Amino acid sequence: MMTTSRLSAVRVGLALLAGATVTTACIDDPQPVTALDERGRVAGILFFDRDNNDAYTPTAGDSLLPGVTVRLLDRGTTTVLGSAVTGTDGRYAIDVPVGTHDLDVVRSSSIIGANFIWCGARPSVYRNEETFVATPLKFGCVIRINAAKQQTQGTSVTIAGVVTAQPGRYRSANDNLYMQDGTGGIQVFGVPASLGLLEGDSIEVTGTLGAFSTQLQITSPRVAPNIRRGAVIPDPVALTTAQLAAATNPLSATVGRLARVRKVTVGSFASGNAPINDGSGAATVRLDGNANSTIGTGRFTAGTCYDITGIVGFFNNATQLQPRGPFDVTEVPCS
Numbered sequence: 408m409m410t411t412s413r414l415s416a417v418r419v420g421l422a423l424l425a426g427a428t429v430t431t432a433c434i435d436d437p438q439p440v441t442a443l444d445e446r447g448r449v450a451g452i453l454f455f456d457r458d459n460n461d462a463y464t465p466t467a468g469d470s471l472l473p474g475v476t477v478r479l480l481d482r483g484t485t486t487v488l489g490s491a492v493t494g495t496d497g498r499y500a501i502d503v504p505v506g507t508h509d510l511d512v513v514r515s516s517s518i519i520g521a522n523f524i525w526c527g528a529r530p531s532v533y534r535n536e537e538t539f540v541a542t543p544l545k546f547g548c549v550i551r552i553n554a555a556k557q558q559t560q561g562t563s564v565t566i567a568g569v570v571t572a573q574p575g576r577y578r579s580a581n582d583n584l585y586m587q588d589g590t591g592g593i594q595v596f597g598v599p600a601s602l603g604l605l606e607g608d609s610i611e612v613t614g615t616l617g618a619f620s621t622q623l624q625i626t627s628p629r630v631a632p633n634i635r636r637g638a639v640i641p642d643p644v645a646l647t648t649a650q651l652a653a654a655t656n657p658l659s660a661t662v663g664r665l666a667r668v669r670k671v672t673v674g675s676f677a678s679g680n681a682p683i684n685d686g687s688g689a690a691t692v693r694l695d696g697n698a699n700s701t702i703g704t705g706r707f708t709a710g711t712c713y714d715i716t717g718i719v720g721f722f723n724n725a726t727q728l729q730p731r732g733p734f735d736v737t738e739v740p741c742s
Contacts, residue, residue, distance in 0.1 A: 456543030471497030578696035592663030649688035
């Protein structure tokens with residue numbers, strides 16, 4: 408008769424022959440690949456990014472920011488995992504647990520007084536490794552133009568985009584322009600003429616959101632030095648005259664944007680305005696300031712059709728197509 412111990416041994420042997428894994432309750436679970444107390448380091452350099460290129464370039468006017476507290480927070484929370492104060496060279500280093508954390512810059516009185524803003528970063532920390540994070544403070548964090556338009560008037564906003572109507576192109580004053588990104592366009596009022604901005608220049612602007620006769624605009628602008636000359640001017644959006652007239656909301660995606668209507672007839676001008684119609688319904692074209700001088704109302708003949716490109720302006724809750732110059736008006740067959 409087989410004993411219990413011998414029977415157990417036979418069962419184990421059969422299991423091994425069958426390829427099964429034998430485990431016992433006394434074997435400890437293996438350690439995780441990364442223990443919870445493993446740590447790494449985040450290091451960086453804190454500076455005012457005058458040229459807005461996200462890199463410390465002192466030749467462009469960037470300046471180090473010593474004596475500022477930098478913290479790493481548990482992601483999505485306010486729990487501080489570690490902190491350090493920047494040295495005279497603007498550098499800091501913080502040892503923290505591995506993981507992906509939120510980098511935070513404590514706004515000292517000097518930072519608040521200078522109107523500097525930290526736009527945030529989320530570095531990943533690896534076991535026994537150092538992650539370097541350039542830490543630029545700026546005048547503002549770039550948001551899309553459509554998001555900027557939805558801010559409360561009087562709020563400081565920072566936007567980036569391409570100049571579609573350079574200063575002096577449309578109005579007589581040489582200090583306003585239109586710019587747009589992929590979400591919309593807006594007028595910027597008070598641009599220094601000394602910058603020599605041209606259509607196609609890619610710029611970043613910080614200023615105050617305001618409105619003039621219901622048209623939203625950016626006032627008191629600071630144009631960042633990181634101007635990129637000769638970018639591609641966005642293609643005009645194609646609109647019917649009915650669609651142009653229907654944009655009766657200053658937040659409309661077409662307001663402030665470069666647009667084109669085709670095969671329109673132009674009526675009589677009064678105070679710089681004239682009706683235009685492609686057969687879908689009437690809208691308004693406006694010649695203002697320099698545009699009135701360079702294009703002129705005599706350019707248009709009754710019964711003739713034109714393709715007209717311009718900025719979609721917004722005046723007293725009504726849209727106006729604002730051609731920038733003679734190059735925006737082309738005579739075309741009506742058929």
